Amino acid sequence: MANSNTEHSKKLRAKTAAAYNKKALEEGKVKAISLRLDADLATEFDAVLSELASTRPQGIKKLCEIYRNLKKD
Structure with missing residues (x-):
C-alpha cells in the first residue's frame, strides 16, 4: 500500500x-453559512445550483451574478 x-x-x-x-x-x-429549508425547497435549491455550476459555492456565485444582472435592468 x-x-x-x-x-x-x-x-x-x-x-x-x-x-x-x-x-x-x-x-x-x-x-460558512447554514440554511434550514423545507425539504422540497432544499431539493429544488440543490437542483438549481447543480444546473448552474459544478459546486455549491460556484452555483451560489452564478445565482448572485444572475440576480445582479436582473437588478440592473
Whole structure:
C-alpha cells in the first residue's frame, strides 16, 4: 500500500485541511453559512445550483451574478 493511502496519512491530510479551513475562517477569508429549508425547497435549491455550476459555492456565485444582472435592468 502506498504511504498516501494509509490511515495515518488520511488523518494527517484531514488534520491539515481542518487547520487550513479554521485559519481561513478566523482571518475572514471565507464564511460558512447554514440554511434550514423545507425539504422540497432544499431539493429544488440543490437542483438549481447543480444546473448552474459544478459546486455549491460556484452555483451560489452564478445565482448572485444572475440576480445582479436582473437588478440592473
